[in-house]
Amino acid sequence: RGLRAENRVLRGLVLGASEEVFSFNSPIMREMENMAVRVARTNSTVLITGESGTGKGVVARLIHQKSLRADGPFIPVNCGAIPENLVESEFFGHTRGSFTGADKARKGLFQEADGGTIFLDEIGELPLALQVKLLHVIEHKEVRPVGSEQTRSVDVRIVAATNRDLREMVIQGKFREDLFFRLSVFHIHMPPLRERRQDISALIEFLLRRGMLRNGGNSERKILLGSGVGELLVNYAWPGNVREMENVLDRALILSDGVRITLADLPPQITKAAQQPRQDSIQSSGTLREQVRKYEADIILRAIEESGGDRRAAAQKLDIGLSSLYRKLEEFEEQKLAPEAQYGRHETGQD
Incomplete structure (x- = not known):
């Protein structure tokens, strides 16, 4: 154990300090991080699922770094x-x-x-013939090179990832059921950005700092966001998730004057999305008071949705009291601006 600690110190001196780690704000991602750290202490195989760009590879590396194999190799495939x-x-x-x-x-x-650890990304693309041999490796911890009659023992921790529905592939006969069960002993799902909007603002700042450092800038100097840019980035749907956000921000850093990112520095898919009004939040009929109330209801209901139904978290996010939030929900129900079954008086289990 002492030798491992010494190796980590030496590696830090040679390679420099490790990259800054992002701290999640959303409860769903904090729970995911906790699960990753807990399973890292074991030798269990892990299956990470989620849309493209959600950070499955980052979680795989986290599992390796928090494991007893941290001084061994991490091989992404x-x-x-x-x-x-x-x-x-x-x-x-x-x-x-x-x-x-x-x-x-x-x-x-x-x-x-x-x-160490081997990270098998896009495991759903593996041919059926190789799935059989991978199952053998998991069960017997040995490999046989092509052309050899001798097997070789290997001590490898397997972490796999996919953006495909492996259960459906099993039903269709495209993925072996026995391999699926072996890989999914411990399952971690990475939610898309649109389901954890509490992380977006902090993630933007984090990626901007990292992008400036990677491009030779000073990560201590904070680049400013011009008028409307922050709101645009927070409200965008991010279909490509974190990978898309990182690409957008890297591009904006290159195009900016180094002091401020403006709307002109953002790609067309984001600025065009902002020009399309939300049908559920913008109403063209009714008095000014009625339209304002509808807009207020939309903001509050969206905050509750983004907080996973946790009204206390939504109230904190909106900087209003919990009792004020409940009072407004009652008013919305009376005015039929909110569905009672979904946003009624009862608190969630998290409250």
């Missing part, structure tokens, strides 16, 4: 990027002359990950 005829050789290695072009023996990715 994109299963969908390897040609089908080369997957077995890439995974398990090959002997010299085992196929055309194999002029020397080569270790596979599983042997390279020995003593």
